[in-house]
Amino acid sequence: MLRIRNLFVQYGNRLVLRDVSLDLRRGEVLALIGPNGSGKSTLVRAVSGVIPVARGNIWADEQDVTHQSPMQRARKIAVVPQAISLPPAFTVWQTVLMGRTPYLNFLGQLSQRDEQIVTQALKRVDVLHLSQRCVGELSGGEAQRVLLARALAQSTPILLMDEPTAHLDLKYQVSILHMIRKLAHDDGLAILLILHDLNLAAEYSDRLALLADGQINAIGLAGEVLVADIIGPTYGLPVHIVSHPLHGRPFVTALDAPRV
Amino acid sequence: MSRYSTVIALMALLIALVLSLAIGSVSLPLDELIGALVGRGSELASSILWKVRLPRTVLIALTGTALGGSGATYQGLFRNPLADPYLIGVASGAGLGAVVAMSLHWPYSFWGMMAVPVAAFGGALLTVTVVYMLARVGKTAPPTTLILAGVAISSFATSLTSFLMLRSEGELHRAMSWLMGGSIQLGWVPVLAILPYLIIGLTILALSGHALNLLQFGDEQAQQLGLNVVSVRKVLLAAASLTTAAAVSFSGIIGFIGLVVPHIMRLWFGEDYRRLVVLSILGGASALLVSDVLARVVLSPQEIPVGIVTALAGAPFFLWILRRVKNQGMV
Numbered sequence: 001m002l003r004i005r006n007l008f009v010q011y012g013n014r015l016v017l018r019d020v021s022l023d024l025r026r027g028e029v030l031a032l033i034g035p036n037g038s039g040k041s042t043l044v045r046a047v048s049g050v051i052p053v054a055r056g057n058i059w060a061d062e063q064d065v066t067h068q069s070p071m072q073r074a075r076k077i078a079v080v081p082q083a084i085s086l087p088p089a090f091t092v093w094q095t096v097l098m099g100r101t102p103y104l105n106f107l108g109q110l111s112q113r114d115e116q117i118v119t120q121a122l123k124r125v126d127v128l129h130l131s132q133r134c135v136g137e138l139s140g141g142e143a144q145r146v147l148l149a150r151a152l153a154q155s156t157p158i159l160l161m162d163e164p165t166a167h168l169d170l171k172y173q174v175s176i177l178h179m180i181r182k183l184a185h186d187d188g189l190a191i192l193l194i195l196h197d198l199n200l201a202a203e204y205s206d207r208l209a210l211l212a213d214g215q216i217n218a219i220g221l222a223g224e225v226l227v228a229d230i231i232g233p234t235y236g237l238p239v240h241i242v243s244h245p246l247h248g249r250p251f252v253t254a255l256d257a258p259r260v
Numbered sequence: 261m262s263r264y265s266t267v268i269a270l271m272a273l274l275i276a277l278v279l280s281l282a283i284g285s286v287s288l289p290l291d292e293l294i295g296a297l298v299g300r301g302s303e304l305a306s307s308i309l310w311k312v313r314l315p316r317t318v319l320i321a322l323t324g325t326a327l328g329g330s331g332a333t334y335q336g337l338f339r340n341p342l343a344d345p346y347l348i349g350v351a352s353g354a355g356l357g358a359v360v361a362m363s364l365h366w367p368y369s370f371w372g373m374m375a376v377p378v379a380a381f382g383g384a385l386l387t388v389t390v391v392y393m394l395a396r397v398g399k400t401a402p403p404t405t406l407i408l409a410g411v412a413i414s415s416f417a418t419s420l421t422s423f424l425m426l427r428s429e430g431e432l433h434r435a436m437s438w439l440m441g442g443s444i445q446l447g448w449v450p451v452l453a454i455l456p457y458l459i460i461g462l463t464i465l466a467l468s469g470h471a472l473n474l475l476q477f478g479d480e481q482a483q484q485l486g487l488n489v490v491s492v493r494k495v496l497l498a499a500a501s502l503t504t505a506a507a508v509s510f511s512g513i514i515g516f517i518g519l520v521v522p523h524i525m526r527l528w529f530g531e532d533y534r535r536l537v538v539l540s541i542l543g544g545a546s547a548l549l550v551s552d553v554l555a556r557v558v559l560s561p562q563e564i565p566v567g568i569v570t571a572l573a574g575a576p577f578f579l580w581i582l583r584r585v586k587n588q589g590m591v
Contacts, residue, residue: 045480048483048484049483049484050479050480050483050484069488070483070484070486070487070488070489071486071487071488073486074484074485074486075486077484078484079481079484081480081481081484085478086477087476087477087531089526089530089531090473090476090531090532091530094473094532098473098474098477098485099485101470101474101485101486101487102485102486104470106467107467108467108469108470108471108534150485154485154486
Protein backbone atom coordinates (compact mmCIF):
# COMPACT_ATOMS: atom_id res chain seq x y z
CA MET A 1 0.00 0.00 0.00
CA LEU A 2 2.78 2.40 0.98
CA ARG A 3 6.11 1.75 -0.66
CA ILE A 4 9.16 3.81 0.27
CA ARG A 5 12.29 3.27 -1.79
CA ASN A 6 15.81 4.58 -1.14
CA LEU A 7 14.57 7.72 0.60
CA PHE A 8 17.11 10.41 1.49
CA VAL A 9 16.15 13.55 3.42
CA GLN A 10 18.50 16.30 4.49
CA TYR A 11 18.26 19.38 6.70
CA GLY A 12 20.81 21.77 5.32
CA ASN A 13 23.93 19.67 4.90
CA ARG A 14 22.97 17.04 7.44
CA LEU A 15 21.44 13.79 6.16
CA VAL A 16 18.62 12.82 8.53
CA LEU A 17 17.27 9.88 6.55
CA ARG A 18 19.64 7.65 4.62
CA ASP A 19 18.46 5.15 2.08
CA VAL A 20 15.23 4.25 3.86
CA SER A 21 13.14 1.58 2.17
CA LEU A 22 9.96 0.34 3.72
CA ASP A 23 6.76 -1.46 2.75
CA LEU A 24 3.51 -0.94 4.58
CA ARG A 25 0.83 -3.46 3.66
CA ARG A 26 -2.91 -3.18 3.56
CA GLY A 27 -4.55 -4.13 6.88
CA GLU A 28 -1.29 -3.87 8.78
CA VAL A 29 -0.11 -1.87 11.78
CA LEU A 30 3.59 -1.13 11.48
CA ALA A 31 5.23 0.43 14.53
CA LEU A 32 8.17 2.73 13.89
CA ILE A 33 10.52 2.67 16.86
CA GLY A 34 13.93 4.14 17.52
CA PRO A 35 15.83 6.46 19.85
CA ASN A 36 15.17 10.21 20.01
CA GLY A 37 16.59 11.97 16.97
CA SER A 38 16.73 8.81 14.88
CA GLY A 39 14.48 10.35 12.21
CA LYS A 40 11.05 8.88 13.01
CA SER A 41 9.14 12.16 12.82
CA THR A 42 11.20 13.19 9.82
CA LEU A 43 10.08 10.05 8.01
CA VAL A 44 6.41 10.84 8.71
CA ARG A 45 6.90 14.43 7.60
CA ALA A 46 8.70 13.42 4.42
CA VAL A 47 6.07 10.83 3.49
CA SER A 48 3.28 13.34 4.14
CA GLY A 49 5.06 15.90 1.97
CA VAL A 50 5.73 18.72 4.41
CA ILE A 51 9.49 18.49 4.00
CA PRO A 52 11.22 17.92 0.68
CA VAL A 53 12.77 14.62 -0.29
CA ALA A 54 16.36 14.79 -1.51
CA ARG A 55 16.31 11.44 -3.30
CA GLY A 56 14.12 8.37 -3.50
CA ASN A 57 10.47 7.67 -4.16
CA ILE A 58 7.23 7.18 -2.28
CA TRP A 59 4.36 5.20 -3.74
CA ALA A 60 0.93 5.29 -2.17
CA ASP A 61 -1.77 3.00 -3.47
CA GLU A 62 0.28 2.24 -6.64
CA GLN A 63 0.83 5.94 -7.39
CA ASP A 64 4.13 7.76 -7.17
CA VAL A 65 3.25 10.61 -4.80
CA THR A 66 6.80 11.90 -4.28
CA HIS A 67 6.16 15.07 -6.23
CA GLN A 68 2.37 15.31 -6.11
CA SER A 69 0.44 18.37 -4.91
CA PRO A 70 -0.68 18.50 -1.27
CA MET A 71 -4.27 17.88 -2.34
CA GLN A 72 -3.50 14.75 -4.39
CA ARG A 73 -1.34 13.37 -1.64
CA ALA A 74 -3.96 14.09 1.03
CA ARG A 75 -6.34 11.74 -0.80
CA LYS A 76 -3.91 8.85 -0.25
CA ILE A 77 -2.19 9.62 3.03
CA ALA A 78 -3.69 11.06 6.22
CA VAL A 79 -1.65 12.10 9.25
CA VAL A 80 -2.73 12.00 12.88
CA PRO A 81 -0.54 14.50 14.72
CA GLN A 82 -0.03 14.69 18.46
CA ALA A 83 -3.03 16.23 20.18
CA ILE A 84 -1.33 19.46 21.12
CA SER A 85 -1.93 22.95 19.79
CA LEU A 86 -5.41 22.61 18.34
CA PRO A 87 -7.30 25.87 17.79
CA PRO A 88 -9.28 25.83 21.07
CA ALA A 89 -12.38 27.68 19.84
CA PHE A 90 -13.11 25.26 16.98
CA THR A 91 -15.84 22.71 17.52
CA VAL A 92 -15.19 19.00 17.14
CA TRP A 93 -17.46 18.96 14.08
CA GLN A 94 -15.53 21.81 12.42
CA THR A 95 -12.23 20.10 13.18
CA VAL A 96 -13.24 16.79 11.66
CA LEU A 97 -14.73 18.58 8.62
CA MET A 98 -11.19 19.70 7.80
CA GLY A 99 -10.53 16.11 6.79
CA ARG A 100 -12.71 16.64 3.71
CA THR A 101 -10.38 19.35 2.36
CA PRO A 102 -8.83 17.30 -0.45
CA TYR A 103 -12.29 16.73 -1.96
CA LEU A 104 -13.69 20.27 -1.82
CA ASN A 105 -13.91 22.66 -4.76
CA PHE A 106 -12.31 26.11 -4.58
CA LEU A 107 -15.39 27.52 -2.86
CA GLY A 108 -14.90 25.06 -0.01
CA GLN A 109 -18.50 23.86 -0.31
CA LEU A 110 -19.46 20.75 1.60
CA SER A 111 -21.90 18.27 0.13
CA GLN A 112 -24.31 16.12 2.08
CA ARG A 113 -22.00 13.20 1.38
CA ASP A 114 -19.12 15.05 3.04
CA GLU A 115 -21.26 15.52 6.13
CA GLN A 116 -22.23 11.85 6.13
CA ILE A 117 -18.59 10.84 5.96
CA VAL A 118 -17.76 13.16 8.86
CA THR A 119 -20.59 11.69 10.93
CA GLN A 120 -19.38 8.17 10.19
CA ALA A 121 -15.82 9.07 11.16
CA LEU A 122 -17.02 10.56 14.46
CA LYS A 123 -19.03 7.42 15.13
CA ARG A 124 -16.16 5.10 14.24
CA VAL A 125 -13.98 6.49 17.01
CA ASP A 126 -16.88 7.04 19.38
CA VAL A 127 -16.88 10.83 19.69
CA LEU A 128 -20.12 11.68 17.88
CA HIS A 129 -21.61 12.90 21.17
CA LEU A 130 -18.84 15.52 21.41
CA SER A 131 -19.42 17.05 17.97
CA GLN A 132 -20.67 20.44 19.22
CA ARG A 133 -18.07 20.77 21.97
CA CYS A 134 -15.08 23.07 21.57
CA VAL A 135 -11.75 21.35 21.02
CA GLY A 136 -10.22 23.34 23.87
CA GLU A 137 -12.54 21.66 26.39
CA LEU A 138 -11.55 18.11 25.49
CA SER A 139 -9.31 15.80 27.49
CA GLY A 140 -6.13 14.56 25.86
CA GLY A 141 -7.68 11.21 25.03
CA GLU A 142 -10.76 12.79 23.46
CA ALA A 143 -8.67 15.23 21.43
CA GLN A 144 -6.54 12.37 20.11
CA ARG A 145 -9.65 10.52 18.98
CA VAL A 146 -11.01 13.66 17.29
CA LEU A 147 -7.77 13.90 15.32
CA LEU A 148 -8.13 10.24 14.40
CA ALA A 149 -11.69 10.96 13.21
CA ARG A 150 -10.36 13.85 11.12
CA ALA A 151 -7.86 11.50 9.46
CA LEU A 152 -10.62 8.93 8.82
CA ALA A 153 -12.80 11.65 7.24
CA GLN A 154 -9.97 12.07 4.74
CA SER A 155 -10.94 8.62 3.36
CA THR A 156 -7.37 7.56 2.67
CA PRO A 157 -6.03 4.00 2.50
CA ILE A 158 -2.95 5.02 4.51
CA LEU A 159 -2.69 6.52 8.01
CA LEU A 160 0.47 7.90 9.57
CA MET A 161 0.46 8.61 13.29
CA ASP A 162 3.00 10.51 15.34
CA GLU A 163 3.00 9.04 18.84
CA PRO A 164 -0.75 8.69 19.28
CA THR A 165 -0.23 7.61 22.90
CA ALA A 166 1.88 10.56 24.00
CA HIS A 167 0.37 12.52 26.90
CA LEU A 168 -2.31 9.87 27.44
CA ASP A 169 -2.93 7.89 30.59
CA LEU A 170 -2.85 4.10 30.57
CA LYS A 171 -6.54 3.61 29.82
CA TYR A 172 -6.57 6.01 26.87
CA GLN A 173 -3.32 4.55 25.55
CA VAL A 174 -4.83 1.11 25.44
CA SER A 175 -8.15 2.28 24.01
CA ILE A 176 -6.58 4.28 21.17
CA LEU A 177 -4.24 1.42 20.27
CA HIS A 178 -7.18 -1.00 20.23
CA MET A 179 -8.99 1.35 17.91
CA ILE A 180 -5.98 1.62 15.63
CA ARG A 181 -5.64 -2.16 15.43
CA LYS A 182 -9.31 -2.53 14.57
CA LEU A 183 -9.04 0.09 11.84
CA ALA A 184 -6.24 -1.88 10.24
CA HIS A 185 -7.59 -5.39 10.70
CA ASP A 186 -11.32 -4.71 10.16
CA ASP A 187 -11.31 -1.76 7.76
CA GLY A 188 -8.14 -2.68 5.87
CA LEU A 189 -6.24 0.56 6.49
CA ALA A 190 -2.45 0.57 6.27
CA ILE A 191 -1.22 2.23 9.44
CA LEU A 192 2.28 3.42 10.28
CA LEU A 193 2.68 4.67 13.82
CA ILE A 194 5.57 6.10 15.75
CA LEU A 195 5.76 4.63 19.23
CA HIS A 196 8.25 5.27 21.99
CA ASP A 197 7.08 2.49 24.25
CA LEU A 198 8.66 -0.70 22.93
CA ASN A 199 6.29 -2.93 24.87
CA LEU A 200 3.18 -1.22 23.52
CA ALA A 201 4.73 -1.53 20.06
CA ALA A 202 5.32 -5.24 20.62
CA GLU A 203 1.80 -5.83 21.81
CA TYR A 204 -0.26 -3.78 19.34
CA SER A 205 1.62 -3.80 16.04
CA ASP A 206 1.90 -6.50 13.42
CA ARG A 207 5.45 -5.61 12.49
CA LEU A 208 8.11 -3.25 13.80
CA ALA A 209 10.68 -1.12 12.04
CA LEU A 210 13.66 0.12 14.04
CA LEU A 211 15.14 3.38 12.90
CA ALA A 212 18.58 4.38 14.12
CA ASP A 213 20.60 7.35 12.95
CA GLY A 214 18.45 7.82 9.87
CA GLN A 215 18.60 4.23 8.71
CA ILE A 216 16.36 1.21 9.09
CA ASN A 217 18.30 -1.11 11.41
CA ALA A 218 15.81 -3.93 11.60
CA ILE A 219 12.35 -4.66 10.34
CA GLY A 220 10.07 -7.61 11.00
CA LEU A 221 7.96 -9.30 13.64
CA ALA A 222 8.33 -8.28 17.26
CA GLY A 223 10.36 -11.40 17.98
CA GLU A 224 12.80 -10.53 15.20
CA VAL A 225 13.32 -6.85 16.04
CA LEU A 226 13.05 -6.76 19.82
CA VAL A 227 16.21 -8.74 20.40
CA ALA A 228 18.71 -7.76 23.08
CA ASP A 229 21.60 -7.69 20.59
CA ILE A 230 19.76 -5.17 18.40
CA ILE A 231 17.90 -3.03 20.93
CA GLY A 232 20.78 -2.78 23.42
CA PRO A 233 23.36 -1.22 21.08
CA THR A 234 20.77 0.95 19.30
CA TYR A 235 19.48 2.59 22.47
CA GLY A 236 22.89 2.49 24.14
CA LEU A 237 22.01 0.52 27.25
CA PRO A 238 21.79 -3.13 28.18
CA VAL A 239 18.30 -4.62 28.06
CA HIS A 240 16.73 -7.81 29.19
CA ILE A 241 14.01 -9.25 26.97
CA VAL A 242 11.59 -11.94 28.09
CA SER A 243 8.46 -13.43 26.65
CA HIS A 244 5.39 -11.74 28.09
CA PRO A 245 3.44 -14.21 30.27
CA LEU A 246 0.03 -13.21 28.83
CA HIS A 247 0.50 -12.75 25.08
CA GLY A 248 3.92 -14.27 24.53
CA ARG A 249 5.37 -11.28 22.72
CA PRO A 250 8.76 -9.85 23.72
CA PHE A 251 8.86 -7.68 26.83
CA VAL A 252 11.75 -5.26 27.18
CA THR A 253 13.27 -4.14 30.48
CA ALA A 254 16.20 -1.75 30.74
CA LEU A 255 18.86 -3.22 33.01
CA ASP A 256 20.95 -0.27 33.97
CA ALA A 257 20.76 3.48 34.08
CA PRO A 258 23.00 4.68 31.25
CA ARG A 259 26.02 6.77 32.08
CA VAL A 260 25.43 10.23 30.73
CA MET B 261 -27.36 33.23 17.33
CA SER B 262 -24.79 32.27 14.71
CA ARG B 263 -27.44 30.94 12.33
CA TYR B 264 -28.87 34.42 11.90
CA SER B 265 -25.49 36.15 12.04
CA THR B 266 -25.52 37.35 8.44
CA VAL B 267 -29.08 38.67 8.76
CA ILE B 268 -28.17 40.53 11.95
CA ALA B 269 -25.05 41.99 10.32
CA LEU B 270 -27.03 43.09 7.25
CA MET B 271 -29.68 44.78 9.38
CA ALA B 272 -27.03 46.60 11.40
CA LEU B 273 -25.45 47.77 8.15
CA LEU B 274 -28.80 49.04 6.85
CA ILE B 275 -29.38 51.06 10.02
CA ALA B 276 -25.84 52.47 9.86
CA LEU B 277 -26.35 53.46 6.21
CA VAL B 278 -29.60 55.31 7.00
CA LEU B 279 -27.97 57.10 9.96
CA SER B 280 -25.05 58.16 7.81
CA LEU B 281 -27.36 59.53 5.10
CA ALA B 282 -29.67 61.31 7.53
CA ILE B 283 -27.26 62.92 9.98
CA GLY B 284 -24.95 65.82 9.20
CA SER B 285 -24.66 69.58 9.27
CA VAL B 286 -28.04 69.61 7.54
CA SER B 287 -30.14 66.74 8.82
CA LEU B 288 -32.37 64.87 6.42
CA PRO B 289 -35.42 63.35 8.16
CA LEU B 290 -36.46 59.92 6.92
CA ASP B 291 -39.32 61.13 4.69
CA GLU B 292 -37.12 63.71 2.94
CA LEU B 293 -34.38 61.13 2.62
CA ILE B 294 -36.62 58.59 0.93
CA GLY B 295 -38.10 61.32 -1.25
CA ALA B 296 -34.67 62.44 -2.41
CA LEU B 297 -33.59 58.84 -2.98
CA VAL B 298 -36.50 58.08 -5.33
CA GLY B 299 -36.17 61.47 -7.03
CA ARG B 300 -39.13 63.32 -5.56
CA GLY B 301 -37.43 65.34 -2.83
CA SER B 302 -36.71 69.06 -2.68
CA GLU B 303 -33.84 70.34 -4.76
CA LEU B 304 -31.74 71.07 -1.70
CA ALA B 305 -32.32 67.64 -0.19
CA SER B 306 -31.55 65.92 -3.51
CA SER B 307 -28.41 67.94 -3.99
CA ILE B 308 -27.13 67.20 -0.47
CA LEU B 309 -27.95 63.53 -0.79
CA TRP B 310 -26.57 62.78 -4.25
CA LYS B 311 -23.58 65.13 -4.32
CA VAL B 312 -22.38 64.99 -0.72
CA ARG B 313 -23.95 62.51 1.62
CA LEU B 314 -24.31 59.45 -0.60
CA PRO B 315 -20.80 59.45 -2.12
CA ARG B 316 -19.31 59.95 1.32
CA THR B 317 -21.47 57.22 2.86
CA VAL B 318 -20.58 54.77 0.10
CA LEU B 319 -16.87 55.57 0.37
CA ILE B 320 -16.96 55.17 4.15
CA ALA B 321 -18.90 51.92 3.90
CA LEU B 322 -16.47 50.51 1.31
CA THR B 323 -13.51 51.57 3.43
CA GLY B 324 -15.09 49.80 6.40
CA THR B 325 -15.64 46.57 4.46
CA ALA B 326 -12.00 46.64 3.42
CA LEU B 327 -10.68 47.24 6.95
CA GLY B 328 -12.93 44.59 8.52
CA GLY B 329 -12.25 41.97 5.85
CA SER B 330 -8.50 42.48 5.70
CA GLY B 331 -8.29 42.61 9.51
CA ALA B 332 -10.00 39.23 9.87
CA THR B 333 -7.77 37.79 7.15
CA TYR B 334 -4.52 39.08 8.66
CA GLN B 335 -5.55 37.65 12.04
CA GLY B 336 -6.20 34.26 10.50
CA LEU B 337 -3.17 34.35 8.26
CA PHE B 338 -0.72 35.23 11.03
CA ARG B 339 -2.63 33.15 13.61
CA ASN B 340 -2.43 36.26 15.69
CA PRO B 341 -5.35 38.03 17.37
CA LEU B 342 -3.56 41.38 17.35
CA ALA B 343 -2.91 41.50 13.63
CA ASP B 344 -4.66 44.42 11.97
CA PRO B 345 -3.75 46.42 8.85
CA TYR B 346 -2.95 49.42 11.08
CA LEU B 347 -0.93 47.68 13.80
CA ILE B 348 1.21 45.56 11.48
CA GLY B 349 2.13 48.63 9.44
CA VAL B 350 0.41 47.72 6.18
CA ALA B 351 -1.87 50.74 6.35
CA SER B 352 1.08 53.11 6.86
CA GLY B 353 2.91 51.43 4.00
CA ALA B 354 -0.12 51.84 1.77
CA GLY B 355 -0.40 55.46 2.93
CA LEU B 356 3.21 56.10 1.97
CA GLY B 357 2.61 54.55 -1.44
CA ALA B 358 -0.45 56.72 -1.95
CA VAL B 359 1.35 59.90 -0.85
CA VAL B 360 4.28 59.15 -3.16
CA ALA B 361 1.80 58.94 -6.02
CA MET B 362 0.07 62.11 -4.87
CA SER B 363 3.28 64.09 -4.35
CA LEU B 364 4.41 63.29 -7.84
CA HIS B 365 1.24 64.88 -9.04
CA TRP B 366 -1.67 65.55 -6.71
CA PRO B 367 -4.31 63.52 -8.48
CA TYR B 368 -6.84 65.90 -9.91
CA SER B 369 -7.26 63.94 -13.11
CA PHE B 370 -9.44 60.84 -13.19
CA TRP B 371 -6.60 58.53 -14.26
CA GLY B 372 -4.31 60.15 -11.74
CA MET B 373 -6.75 59.14 -9.04
CA MET B 374 -7.11 55.64 -10.40
CA ALA B 375 -3.33 55.25 -10.01
CA VAL B 376 -3.37 56.09 -6.30
CA PRO B 377 -4.66 52.66 -5.14
CA VAL B 378 -2.04 50.93 -7.30
CA ALA B 379 0.77 52.87 -5.62
CA ALA B 380 -0.83 52.20 -2.23
CA PHE B 381 -0.94 48.48 -3.08
CA GLY B 382 2.77 48.54 -3.86
CA GLY B 383 3.49 50.20 -0.52
CA ALA B 384 1.25 47.75 1.33
CA LEU B 385 2.86 44.65 -0.21
CA LEU B 386 6.34 45.92 0.51
CA THR B 387 5.57 46.66 4.17
CA VAL B 388 3.75 43.42 4.89
CA THR B 389 6.64 41.43 3.43
CA VAL B 390 9.27 43.33 5.40
CA VAL B 391 7.27 43.21 8.65
CA TYR B 392 6.60 39.50 8.35
CA MET B 393 10.23 38.73 7.59
CA LEU B 394 11.36 40.79 10.59
CA ALA B 395 8.76 39.27 12.90
CA ARG B 396 9.13 35.66 11.89
CA VAL B 397 10.33 33.17 14.45
CA GLY B 398 10.46 29.77 12.83
CA LYS B 399 7.29 29.42 10.80
CA THR B 400 4.94 31.79 12.62
CA ALA B 401 5.04 35.41 13.68
CA PRO B 402 4.33 35.62 17.42
CA PRO B 403 2.11 38.53 18.55
CA THR B 404 4.89 40.46 20.26
CA THR B 405 7.45 40.43 17.45
CA LEU B 406 4.76 41.08 14.87
CA ILE B 407 3.54 44.20 16.66
CA LEU B 408 7.11 45.37 17.33
CA ALA B 409 8.13 44.99 13.71
CA GLY B 410 4.84 46.57 12.64
CA VAL B 411 5.32 49.59 14.88
CA ALA B 412 8.91 50.11 13.72
CA ILE B 413 8.15 49.88 10.02
CA SER B 414 4.97 51.85 10.51
CA SER B 415 6.74 54.82 12.11
CA PHE B 416 9.37 54.72 9.40
CA ALA B 417 6.70 54.85 6.70
CA THR B 418 4.76 57.51 8.59
CA SER B 419 7.78 59.79 8.94
CA LEU B 420 8.53 59.46 5.23
CA THR B 421 4.89 60.28 4.57
CA SER B 422 5.03 63.38 6.77
CA PHE B 423 8.22 64.49 5.05
CA LEU B 424 6.62 64.20 1.63
CA MET B 425 3.55 66.07 2.87
CA LEU B 426 5.58 68.92 4.33
CA ARG B 427 7.19 69.39 0.95
CA SER B 428 3.84 69.79 -0.78
CA GLU B 429 2.98 72.91 1.24
CA GLY B 430 -0.20 74.04 -0.42
CA GLU B 431 -1.91 70.77 0.17
CA LEU B 432 -0.69 70.36 3.72
CA HIS B 433 -3.94 70.97 5.50
CA ARG B 434 -5.89 68.66 3.26
CA ALA B 435 -3.15 66.07 3.47
CA MET B 436 -3.14 66.21 7.25
CA SER B 437 -6.84 65.64 7.49
CA TRP B 438 -6.52 62.84 4.92
CA LEU B 439 -3.80 61.21 6.98
CA MET B 440 -5.92 61.21 10.11
CA GLY B 441 -8.70 59.50 8.32
CA GLY B 442 -10.81 62.34 7.02
CA SER B 443 -12.21 61.65 3.60
CA ILE B 444 -11.67 64.30 1.02
CA GLN B 445 -14.75 65.60 -0.69
CA LEU B 446 -14.32 64.53 -4.26
CA GLY B 447 -17.75 63.17 -5.09
CA TRP B 448 -18.01 59.80 -6.75
CA VAL B 449 -14.50 59.63 -8.22
CA PRO B 450 -12.78 58.00 -5.20
CA VAL B 451 -15.57 55.41 -5.03
CA LEU B 452 -15.02 54.53 -8.68
CA ALA B 453 -11.27 54.52 -8.21
CA ILE B 454 -11.22 51.95 -5.41
CA LEU B 455 -14.21 49.81 -6.43
CA PRO B 456 -12.45 47.48 -8.92
CA TYR B 457 -9.62 46.73 -6.47
CA LEU B 458 -12.06 46.20 -3.63
CA ILE B 459 -14.25 43.82 -5.59
CA ILE B 460 -11.26 41.66 -6.51
CA GLY B 461 -9.76 41.74 -3.02
CA LEU B 462 -12.94 41.20 -1.05
CA THR B 463 -14.15 38.38 -3.31
CA ILE B 464 -10.94 36.47 -2.69
CA LEU B 465 -11.13 37.13 1.05
CA ALA B 466 -14.79 36.11 1.28
CA LEU B 467 -13.96 32.79 -0.41
CA SER B 468 -10.94 32.09 1.76
CA GLY B 469 -12.77 31.02 4.94
CA HIS B 470 -12.01 27.31 4.64
CA ALA B 471 -8.34 27.93 3.91
CA LEU B 472 -8.07 30.27 6.91
CA ASN B 473 -9.74 27.65 9.10
CA LEU B 474 -7.13 25.12 7.95
CA LEU B 475 -4.27 27.50 8.70
CA GLN B 476 -5.41 27.69 12.34
CA PHE B 477 -4.06 24.14 12.76
CA GLY B 478 -0.62 25.31 11.70
CA ASP B 479 1.05 25.12 8.30
CA GLU B 480 2.17 21.53 8.66
CA GLN B 481 -1.28 20.10 9.42
CA ALA B 482 -2.91 22.39 6.85
CA GLN B 483 -0.66 20.95 4.16
CA GLN B 484 -1.18 17.37 5.32
CA LEU B 485 -4.91 18.03 5.00
CA GLY B 486 -4.38 19.00 1.37
CA LEU B 487 -3.90 22.78 1.38
CA ASN B 488 -1.19 24.27 -0.80
CA VAL B 489 -0.02 26.45 2.07
CA VAL B 490 2.69 28.40 0.27
CA SER B 491 0.55 29.64 -2.59
CA VAL B 492 -2.56 30.20 -0.46
CA ARG B 493 -0.54 32.38 1.90
CA LYS B 494 0.77 34.46 -0.99
CA VAL B 495 -2.64 34.92 -2.57
CA LEU B 496 -4.34 35.87 0.70
CA LEU B 497 -1.56 38.24 1.73
CA ALA B 498 -1.79 39.97 -1.63
CA ALA B 499 -5.60 40.13 -1.52
CA ALA B 500 -5.69 41.52 2.02
CA SER B 501 -3.02 44.08 1.15
CA LEU B 502 -4.87 45.09 -2.01
CA THR B 503 -8.01 45.57 0.05
CA THR B 504 -6.16 47.62 2.68
CA ALA B 505 -4.54 49.71 -0.03
CA ALA B 506 -7.90 50.49 -1.60
CA ALA B 507 -9.25 51.55 1.79
CA VAL B 508 -6.28 53.77 2.62
CA SER B 509 -6.12 55.41 -0.82
CA PHE B 510 -8.86 57.96 -0.20
CA SER B 511 -9.84 57.57 3.42
CA GLY B 512 -6.40 57.79 4.96
CA ILE B 513 -5.10 55.67 7.74
CA ILE B 514 -7.94 54.59 9.97
CA GLY B 515 -6.92 52.42 12.88
CA PHE B 516 -8.56 49.75 14.98
CA ILE B 517 -11.59 48.89 12.81
CA GLY B 518 -9.67 45.91 11.40
CA LEU B 519 -8.78 44.82 14.93
CA VAL B 520 -11.98 45.44 16.84
CA VAL B 521 -14.63 44.28 14.36
CA PRO B 522 -13.30 40.73 13.75
CA HIS B 523 -12.94 40.35 17.52
CA ILE B 524 -16.53 41.31 18.24
CA MET B 525 -17.71 38.98 15.48
CA ARG B 526 -15.61 36.18 16.92
CA LEU B 527 -17.03 36.74 20.40
CA TRP B 528 -20.61 36.85 19.18
CA PHE B 529 -20.67 34.31 16.38
CA GLY B 530 -17.76 31.93 16.96
CA GLU B 531 -14.42 31.12 15.39
CA ASP B 532 -15.36 29.90 11.91
CA TYR B 533 -13.55 31.92 9.28
CA ARG B 534 -16.06 30.93 6.60
CA ARG B 535 -18.49 33.14 8.49
CA LEU B 536 -16.03 35.40 10.25
CA VAL B 537 -14.56 37.03 7.14
CA VAL B 538 -17.96 37.86 5.65
CA LEU B 539 -19.28 39.14 8.98
CA SER B 540 -16.18 41.28 9.48
CA ILE B 541 -16.66 42.77 6.01
CA LEU B 542 -20.27 43.73 6.84
CA GLY B 543 -19.46 44.73 10.42
CA GLY B 544 -16.50 46.84 9.33
CA ALA B 545 -18.80 48.91 7.14
CA SER B 546 -21.31 49.43 9.98
CA ALA B 547 -18.65 50.30 12.53
CA LEU B 548 -16.93 52.84 10.31
CA LEU B 549 -20.24 54.42 9.28
CA VAL B 550 -21.24 54.91 12.92
CA SER B 551 -17.76 56.31 13.70
CA ASP B 552 -18.11 58.71 10.80
CA VAL B 553 -21.53 59.89 12.02
CA LEU B 554 -19.97 60.55 15.43
CA ALA B 555 -17.13 62.43 13.73
CA ARG B 556 -19.70 64.70 12.16
CA VAL B 557 -21.82 65.42 15.24
CA VAL B 558 -19.38 65.58 18.17
CA LEU B 559 -18.09 69.10 17.37
CA SER B 560 -20.86 69.99 14.92
CA PRO B 561 -20.81 72.00 12.69
CA GLN B 562 -17.08 71.26 12.65
CA GLU B 563 -16.06 67.74 11.64
CA ILE B 564 -13.27 65.77 13.22
CA PRO B 565 -11.36 63.12 11.22
CA VAL B 566 -12.97 59.72 11.60
CA GLY B 567 -9.58 58.20 12.46
CA ILE B 568 -9.69 60.09 15.77
CA VAL B 569 -13.03 58.53 16.64
CA THR B 570 -11.93 54.98 15.81
CA ALA B 571 -8.69 55.43 17.76
CA LEU B 572 -10.53 56.84 20.81
CA ALA B 573 -12.90 53.92 20.85
CA GLY B 574 -10.45 51.31 19.61
CA ALA B 575 -7.34 51.86 21.71
CA PRO B 576 -8.96 50.83 25.03
CA PHE B 577 -10.39 47.81 23.22
CA PHE B 578 -6.91 46.93 21.99
CA LEU B 579 -5.62 47.00 25.57
CA TRP B 580 -8.48 44.73 26.60
CA ILE B 581 -7.59 42.20 23.88
CA LEU B 582 -3.93 42.45 24.84
CA ARG B 583 -4.87 41.50 28.40
CA ARG B 584 -6.94 38.56 27.21
CA VAL B 585 -4.11 37.36 24.99
CA LYS B 586 -1.68 37.75 27.88
CA ASN B 587 -3.91 35.74 30.19
CA GLN B 588 -4.12 32.97 27.63
CA GLY B 589 -0.33 32.90 27.60
CA MET B 590 -0.01 33.67 23.91
CA VAL B 591 2.58 36.40 24.22
